Amino acid sequence: MATSELMQETAVRTKVVEAIHISKIFSRDTFEVRALDDVSIDFYEGDFVALMGPSGSGKTSLLNMIAAIDRPTHGQMRVLGENIFAFNDQEAAQWRNRVIGYIFQTFNLIPVLTAAENVELPLLLTRLNKQQRREHVETALKLVGLGDRMTHLPKQLSGGQEQRVAIARAIVTDPKILLADEPTGDLDSHSATEVLEILKMLNEDFGKTIVMVTHDPHAASYAHVTRHLEKGMLLRL
Amino acid sequence: MTLTQFVAKQAFRNKRRTGMTIISIGVSLLLLTLMMTVWRAFYIDQGAPEAALRVVTRHRVSLAFFLPGSYRNKIRSVPGVVNVVPMSWFGGQYKDDKPENFFAQFGTDPAEAVKVYGEWNIPPEQQQAWIRDRAGALVGKKLAEKHGWKIGDKIILKGTIFPVDLNLTIRAITDADDAADALYFNYSYVEEAVGWAKGQDGMFAVRVDSADDVPVVSKAIDDMFRNSPTPTKTESEKAFQLGFIAMMGNVKAFILGISMAVVFAILLVSGNTMAMSIRERIREVAVLKTMGFTRRDVLTLFIGEGVAVSLIGGLAGVALANVLVHGVANSPAGGMMRGLSVTPGTLVVALTVAAFVGLVSAFVPAYRASDLGIAEGLRHLG
Numbered sequence: 001m002a003t004s005e006l007m008q009e010t011a012v013r014t015k016v017v018e019a020i021h022i023s024k025i026f027s028r029d030t031f032e033v034r035a036l037d038d039v040s041i042d043f044y045e046g047d048f049v050a051l052m053g054p055s056g057s058g059k060t061s062l063l064n065m066i067a068a069i070d071r072p073t074h075g076q077m078r079v080l081g082e083n084i085f086a087f088n089d090q091e092a093a094q095w096r097n098r099v100i101g102y103i104f105q106t107f108n109l110i111p112v113l114t115a116a117e118n119v120e121l122p123l124l125l126t127r128l129n130k131q132q133r134r135e136h137v138e139t140a141l142k143l144v145g146l147g148d149r150m151t152h153l154p155k156q157l158s159g160g161q162e163q164r165v166a167i168a169r170a171i172v173t174d175p176k177i178l179l180a181d182e183p184t185g186d187l188d189s190h191s192a193t194e195v196l197e198i199l200k201m202l203n204e205d206f207g208k209t210i211v212m213v214t215h216d217p218h219a220a221s222y223a224h225v226t227r228h229l230e231k232g233m234l235l236r237l
Numbered sequence: 238m239t240l241t242q243f244v245a246k247q248a249f250r251n252k253r254r255t256g257m258t259i260i261s262i263g264v265s266l267l268l269l270t271l272m273m274t275v276w277r278a279f280y281i282d283q284g285a286p287e288a289a290l291r292v293v294t295r296h297r298v299s300l301a302f303f304l305p306g307s308y309r310n311k312i313r314s315v316p317g318v319v320n321v322v323p324m325s326w327f328g329g330q331y332k333d334d335k336p337e338n339f340f341a342q343f344g345t346d347p348a349e350a351v352k353v354y355g356e357w358n359i360p361p362e363q364q365q366a367w368i369r370d371r372a373g374a375l376v377g378k379k380l381a382e383k384h385g386w387k388i389g390d391k392i393i394l395k396g397t398i399f400p401v402d403l404n405l406t407i408r409a410i411t412d413a414d415d416a417a418d419a420l421y422f423n424y425s426y427v428e429e430a431v432g433w434a435k436g437q438d439g440m441f442a443v444r445v446d447s448a449d450d451v452p453v454v455s456k457a458i459d460d461m462f463r464n465s466p467t468p469t470k471t472e473s474e475k476a477f478q479l480g481f482i483a484m485m486g487n488v489k490a491f492i493l494g495i496s497m498a499v500v501f502a503i504l505l506v507s508g509n510t511m512a513m514s515i516r517e518r519i520r521e522v523a524v525l526k527t528m529g530f531t532r533r534d535v536l537t538l539f540i541g542e543g544v545a546v547s548l549i550g551g552l553a554g555v556a557l558a559n560v561l562v563h564g565v566a567n568s569p570a571g572g573m574m575r576g577l578s579v580t581p582g583t584l585v586v587a588l589t590v591a592a593f594v595g596l597v598s599a600f601v602p603a604y605r606a607s608d609l610g611i612a613e614g615l616r617h618l619g
């Protein structure tokens with residue numbers, strides 16, 4: 001998609017993420033590290049964005065800012081119209097539970113819980129009753145093709161299946177935004193493709209806004225738009 | 238799944254470690270419960286209400302010395318005194334010198350003893366039979382059951398302190414706890430058989446008319462004999478029993494010392510386990526917080542885990558203590574532990590200690606873990 005076309009299209013769509021002059025500076029001993037350096041970027045409803053760049057370029061830091069996991073040294077961030085850096089810890093946690101689904105590179109499933117129980121975890125913080133939670137969990141796991149693996153423990157699943165459980169966990173609360181940090185980084189190419197297909201389906205069929213950090217050009221090819229970061233700075237399109 | 242089930246699953250994720258922790262806490266709580274039970278029996282329980290109305294007068298220097306029998310009537314004259322009865326330790330051998338055949342034997346005056354020890358509650362016909370028969374004996378129900386004695390059975394007690402063998406007939410049986418494993422007989426039997434024992438009594442059990450009078454009466458009795466060649470020491474029955482315990486050393490300090498050491502040790506064990514367990518899950522904490530768990534949620538989950546493990550250990554320890562105490566209290570070799578029981582109050586205190594240990598041991602590592610930033614936690618390689 002050409003830049004001008006993209007700009008025309010985004011002009012009429014709802015702005016989901018609005019990062020304004022975000023800087024993140026880490027002080028280490030006597031020197032400072034600029035993880036993000038005056039980054040301004042907008043993501044729109046229904047976007048599937050790939051954030052690429054070398055290690056240490058600030059991709060994960062930006063993702064963490066969007067999830068209100070981390071706070072910037074300077075700058076503002078509005079997500080779905082809310083100034084997320086104004087939240088206190090508790091408000092941020094509750095907001096994340098409602099709005100954000102986070103997918104990690106290393107799956108991060110709880111080893112003693114079954115696939116269904118892992119997926120159910122975020123729902124324990126909601127007002128849903130047991131039956132409603134069960135229905136949500138079944139729906140999420142079926143969506144990622146693991147309806148028959150509900151009672152399996154993570155160690156009984158392959159890497160690709162574990163990541164699909166992690167995706168189910170991320171979408172079970174029906175969040176508007178999915179943030180994926182190297183979701184295919186620990187997977188073989190076949191499993192990676194399966195995971196990317198699921199993300200594509202979630203974006204196209206369910207309208208989820210997806211921001212994916214990746215090193216992998218194949219993974220990036222699934223996104224509508226790719227943005228590059230280098231040394232904490234966003235490269236121009 | 239509920240949050241409680243989540244906590245339970247997390248608590249047992251490392252079954253061996255959790256199992257060992259539960260065993261450690263269980264053994265410690267077993268010891269603590271035993272200590273508290275003994276403490277309660279020695280220093281808190283007041284025994285039968287009747288016991289509060291009794292004082293014991295003995296030789297001021299030692300129980301080994303006799304008191305003149307003439308003291309009985311002098312004590313009777315003290316205002317507030319209702320009854321006085323001699324109690325002399327016979328120390329005889331039944332069958333042989335095996336510990337299981339050892340039991341307390343006291344020479345007394347049956348007619349007045351039943352008034353001083355109203356809680357014996359002997360059937361009237363048995364009471365009369367015991368009073369009438371100078372070679373009759375009253376035995377505790379447990380002792381009778383242990384040796385298979387029935388009313389009318391004859392037993393021989395071989396004298397070890399007094400050079401006389403007593404040929405006694407069981408005339409009465411009491412189910413009073415205080416007399417459960419003791420035998421009482423008419424002391425005149427010994428006085429008639431052993432010349433030097435005549436007019437010599439081991440001690441006197443004195444019944445006063447009101448519990449409020451106990452200190453006044455005790456003082457009046459001791460004052461009466463203060464300047465005599467045989468001074469007395471009079472104290473409440475409970476204090477008298479504690480005097481026996483004190484002979485073993487500073488039991489109070491011993492029990493307190495062990496109890497404190499036990500609590501400190503389980504705090505260290507439980508604290509170390511919780512610290513290890515939580516440190517391994519720093520990354521998991523970050524993941525939970527990413528999903529929307531708040532710092533307070535995480536703190537609650539970990540503390541719940543610590544308290545649950547501790548309480549399971551505590552329950553096991555307390556249950557085992559209950560079984561042990563019951564066993565010892567009912568065994569022939571129970572000795573001073575006879576009649577002991579783990580009271581509901583002791584159970585509650587022990588389980589509260591267990592819960593407290595779980596809470597304190599989990600709090601510091603849980604607080605640190607919950608306080609860690611999500612980004613930092615996600616970078617943690619645990």
